Amino acid sequence: MEIWITAIIYGLASSGILFLVSLALSIGYGLMRVVNMEAMVYYSFGAYVTYTIMSLTGSFILGALGGMLVGAGLGLLVETQLLRKIYNREMMFTMVVTFGVFMIGIGIIQFVWGLEPKPVASPISGIVKFFGGVQIPAYRLLIIVIAVIAYILIQLMMNKTIIGKALRAGIDNRENVEGLGVNINKIFTITFVVASAFAGLGGALNAPLVMVGPYMGFDMLLFAFITVILGGLGSIKGTMVAALILGQVINVGGTIWAPLATVGPFIVMFFTILIRPTGLFGKDI
Amino acid sequence: MSQNSLLEVNELYVNYGKLAVLFDISLKINTSEVVFLVGRNGAGKTTLFRTIAGFLEPREGEVTFKGDVISGMGAYKIARKGVKYIHQDKSVFGDLTIKENLELSSYATGDYDWEPVFAMFPKLKILLDRKAGKLSGGEKQMLLMGMAIIGKPDLVMMDEPTEGLAPHVIQDLAVSFKEISKTTTLFIVEQNLPIIADIADRVYCMREGKIIVEEGCREDIQDLCFEKHL
Amino acid sequence: MNKKLLSILGPVIIVALMIVFRYLFPNKITFLTEVGIFSIYVMGNNILMGYLGYTSFGQPFYLSVGAYSAAIFFAYFGGNIFLAIIVAIVVGLLLSLVLAPGLMRLKSSYFTLINAALCMIGVFIFERLLIDVTNGNDGLWFRGNMAATPLLDVRYPKNFFFFVLLILLIAFYLYQKMDKSAFGISMKATKANPEKMTFLGYNVFKIRSIGYAISIMMSTLAGSLYAINFGFVNPNLGENTRAIEVLLATLIGGVGSVFGPFFGALGFLGMKDIVSTFMTRWEFVVGVLTIIVLFKFNRGIWGLIEDGAGLVQRGRNKKTVKVGE
Ligand SMILES: Nc1ncnc2c1ncn2[C@@H]1O[C@H](COP(=O)(O)OP(=O)(O)OP(=O)(O)O)[C@@H](O)[C@H]1O
Ligand SMILES: [Mg+2]
Numbered sequence: 042m043e044i045w046i047t048a049i050i051y052g053l054a055s056s057g058i059l060f061l062v063s064l065a066l067s068i069g070y071g072l073m074r075v076v077n078m079e080a081m082v083y084y085s086f087g088a089y090v091t092y093t094i095m096s097l098t099g100s101f102i103l104g105a106l107g108g109m110l111v112g113a114g115l116g117l118l119v120e121t122q123l124l125r126k127i128y129n130r131e132m133m134f135t136m137v138v139t140f141g142v143f144m145i146g147i148g149i150i151q152f153v154w155g156l157e158p159k160p161v162a163s164p165i166s167g168i169v170k171f172f173g174g175v176q177i178p179a180y181r182l183l184i185i186v187i188a189v190i191a192y193i194l195i196q197l198m199m200n201k202t203i204i205g206k207a208l209r210a211g212i213d214n215r216e217n218v219e220g221l222g223v224n225i226n227k228i229f230t231i232t233f234v235v236a237s238a239f240a241g242l243g244g245a246l247n248a249p250l251v252m253v254g255p256y257m258g259f260d261m262l263l264f265a266f267i268t269v270i271l272g273g274l275g276s277i278k279g280t281m282v283a284a285l286i287l288g289q290v291i292n293v294g295g296t297i298w299a300p301l302a303t304v305g306p307f308i309v310m311f312f313t314i315l316i317r318p319t320g321l322f323g324k325d326i
Numbered sequence: 327m328s329q330n331s332l333l334e335v336n337e338l339y340v341n342y343g344k345l346a347v348l349f350d351i352s353l354k355i356n357t358s359e360v361v362f363l364v365g366r367n368g369a370g371k372t373t374l375f376r377t378i379a380g381f382l383e384p385r386e387g388e389v390t391f392k393g394d395v396i397s398g399m400g401a402y403k404i405a406r407k408g409v410k411y412i413h414q415d416k417s418v419f420g421d422l423t424i425k426e427n428l429e430l431s432s433y434a435t436g437d438y439d440w441e442p443v444f445a446m447f448p449k450l451k452i453l454l455d456r457k458a459g460k461l462s463g464g465e466k467q468m469l470l471m472g473m474a475i476i477g478k479p480d481l482v483m484m485d486e487p488t489e490g491l492a493p494h495v496i497q498d499l500a501v502s503f504k505e506i507s508k509t510t511t512l513f514i515v516e517q518n519l520p521i522i523a524d525i526a527d528r529v530y531c532m533r534e535g536k537i538i539v540e541e542g543c544r545e546d547i548q549d550l551c552f553e554k555h556l
Numbered sequence: 557m558n559k560k561l562l563s564i565l566g567p568v569i570i571v572a573l574m575i576v577f578r579y580l581f582p583n584k585i586t587f588l589t590e591v592g593i594f595s596i597y598v599m600g601n602n603i604l605m606g607y608l609g610y611t612s613f614g615q616p617f618y619l620s621v622g623a624y625s626a627a628i629f630f631a632y633f634g635g636n637i638f639l640a641i642i643v644a645i646v647v648g649l650l651l652s653l654v655l656a657p658g659l660m661r662l663k664s665s666y667f668t669l670i671n672a673a674l675c676m677i678g679v680f681i682f683e684r685l686l687i688d689v690t691n692g693n694d695g696l697w698f699r700g701n702m703a704a705t706p707l708l709d710v711r712y713p714k715n716f717f718f719f720v721l722l723i724l725l726i727a728f729y730l731y732q733k734m735d736k737s738a739f740g741i742s743m744k745a746t747k748a749n750p751e752k753m754t755f756l757g758y759n760v761f762k763i764r765s766i767g768y769a770i771s772i773m774m775s776t777l778a779g780s781l782y783a784i785n786f787g788f789v790n791p792n793l794g795e796n797t798r799a800i801e802v803l804l805a806t807l808i809g810g811v812g813s814v815f816g817p818f819f820g821a822l823g824f825l826g827m828k829d830i831v832s833t834f835m836t837r838w839e840f841v842v843g844v845l846t847i848i849v850l851f852k853f854n855r856g857i858w859g860l861i862e863d864g865a866g867l868v869q870r871g872r873n874k875k876t877v878k879v880g881e
Binding site: 070076132133134136137138140141142143144145146147148149151152156255256259263266267270274300303304307308310311314315318319320 | 605668676
């Protein structure tokens with residue numbers, strides 16, 4: 042019994058990271074119809090910056106903030122210097138371009154930090170004991186809390202601020218928002234930077250759980266894609282629901298049979314898309 | 327050149343990729359006029375409107391508004407300059423409430439005074455918290471017109487605003503057109519001839535990407551003299 | 557006229573280049589063989605990208621299916637090299653029959669990503685699920701099981717090179733036929749405007765499915781040749797990280813052109829060969845190159861060749877005019 046509860050809670054932590062990391066992809070596609078493969082660069086940099094700052098100062102919090110900032114900065118750079126110029130191009134073009142940027146990002150990481158994976162220590166080491174003998178590392182619970190806070194902040198931004206409203210309207214019909222006189226590019230830049238910061242945060246939070254290596258973004262890219270595809274490209278709610286499902290597939294599934302932790306998400310997505318070609322909450326776009 | 331010309335289109339050519347759609351279009355809209363654009367399906371009316379509004383770039387020629395060249399400027403800047411364009415597909419932001427729809431328009435223009443909107447369309451005030459996607463076709467058109475007049479634009483362009491609406495709704499909208507035209511210049515694509523006969527100052531006819539007739543005489547418009555060109 | 561001449565000259569140029577390189581750089585024979593195989597792989601991807609408008613981030617999956625089909629054949633069933641190749645092609649056909657009904661309904665973005673998922677599933681299957689058959693990460697070795705072939709024993713690299721060249725030539729011949737045929741044209745028309753094709757009464761789904769099947773069979777063919785070339789296969793061949801290679805090679809060669817794939821393969825592998833002499837990791841170079849090619853040479857090498865030929869032609873026309881005067 043305990044192992045299932047443990048698996049479910051671990052699953053929630055995985056969901057939290059998946060959600061944070063997938064936002065940039067989801068928004069990029071929903072608003073600008075760009076599949077931005079390079080989003081995982083922000084995630085990787087988030088993790089590496091956390092590593093560097095932590096080994097310099099010993100503070101994980103500073104590291105995570107640094108990771109977020111660097112993620113946001115890179116997002117700003119890439120969006121304004123590159124993505125903006127290719128919004129009107131065909132999907133294939135943008136995908137390959139952003140993949141190229143992703144490769145460049147991996148190359149820079151190799152150059153700066155080398156090929157060796159870097160270990161990042163867990164910032165809090167306590168174990169929280171629940172009823173019935175369930176024991177969960179406090180750090181996993183922290184991730185869940187942070188992801189929930191992030192989700193609430195995003196919901197507030199989407200529903201209460203004018204930027205969020207313009208964003209929702211833009212996902213619905215970008216041209217009409219511009220027609221009102223809204224500078225949609227500015228809206229998108231702001232949102233994209235926020236999403237990149239969250240990707241950086243995801244990297245920072247995941248750093249103690251995985252090996253921080255040049256290819257970490259690649260592994261995550263696949264999972265992030267599964268998340269947004271399963272949820273439906275462009276639907277933030279879908280991204281959230283898909284992250285919740287996948288977290289459970291990875292952890293509960295992995296408890297049932299270890300290989301399911303890696304391949305389970307692919308199988309789930311594969312069959313979902315064959316049955317529902319636009320994902321769970323996607324519109325036909 | 328007329329002294330009170332608001333919008334001028336000069337020798338405009340527009341393509342979709344390699345497909346040429348508009349040829350040598352020139353026209354002029356004067357301040358406080360109500361001008362209609364008519365033509366068969368596929369004549370290029372929507373293309374012309376989208377080019378003026380900045381969603382398409384002309385291959386040749388230019389559009390000037392209040393004496394400034396606006397073609398190539400970017401749609402949102404053109405809108406802020408005072409040209410509002412209501413799309414043919416009546417697409418409000420379905421996921422947002424009416425209030426949020428209006429808020430967006432206010433955010434873009436910095437004009438938060440909604441009284442003129444409610445004076446013209448009292449119904450919107452009642453439905454303020456309704457999701458715009460749930461509105462009827464006529465209500466959507468009202469909302470779009472309401473959003474368009476926020477910010478007091480100089481020119482409102484409407485692409486087939488009465489398309490697909492019931493006759494009594496069309497009558498109501500025709501009243502609104504007149505109301506708006508008191509403060510704003512109007513440029514409208516319309517297939518509904520009675521409305522044109524009723525309120526048009528001038529009419530342009532398009533066919534196959536060219537303007538073939540300009541009708542500026544009220545009697546002739548009322549007699550629908552341009553109908554034979556359609 | 558000019559293009560026609562080029563299309564006749566295409567195969568000649570390719571064979572000539574390969575043979576010249578073969579004797580110019582005798583120690584580069586495995587490299588050249590790989591160029592030949594990779595060309596076929598790129599041709600398969602070019603059908604998706606250039607003719608159907610689908611970008612797949614999962615081509616390594618199909619490649620590894622072909623390679624494993626051949627490898628498993630050699631390891632457990634027999635030594636006939638031709639049969640192994642045929643098995644790989646047939647497996648490709650069967651695979652496409654299974655997958656096409658689902659995949660060919662998808663929007664291109666979903667197609668891209670589903671294929672990335674297939675890649676991941678493929679690695680999982682070959683590495684874990686079929687570990688008893690494939691030896692997982694240790695790879696499946698079978699060089700000793702391959703039987704000699706009559707006339708030209710292709711087990712020797714020197715001969716295998718000519719064998720690959722022959723297959724490449726046949727492939728280009730058929731590819732060119734396809735390009736000119738009504739089917740080739742209807743694929744490109746479907747890419748440009750699927751709705752219109754449906755209106756005209758074409759079965760878009762069928763057109764795409766056939767194109768997809770051809771593409772997959774070319775990939776599995778290339779996979780089997782890879783297997784024979786190396787004498788062993790391991791799951792790395794099908795990894796996602798390599799998906800960009802074939803896309804980039806297609807772009808370098810010129811998307812949607814008949815002979816572009818060869819020049820793409822040559823350009824890409826040549827560059828990889830050169831770069832890897834002074835850099836162990838070359839992601840950065842690949843990334844920069846991808847972006848340069850996309851923004852500056854979006855018609856690829858074949859586009860440049862065509863333009864070059866166009867210039868020559870125009871020059872000649874001018875001359876004839878002068879003569880006429
Ligand atoms: N996005 C596009 N790409 C290519 N061609 C287009 C596009 N939009 C319109 N066209 C073509 O341009 C021509 C003019 O279309 P347009 O929509 O401007 O006509 P319209 O006069 O508004 O017609 P309707 O009365 O049906 O609204 C048509 O032949 C149409 O097929
Ligand atoms: Mg129209």
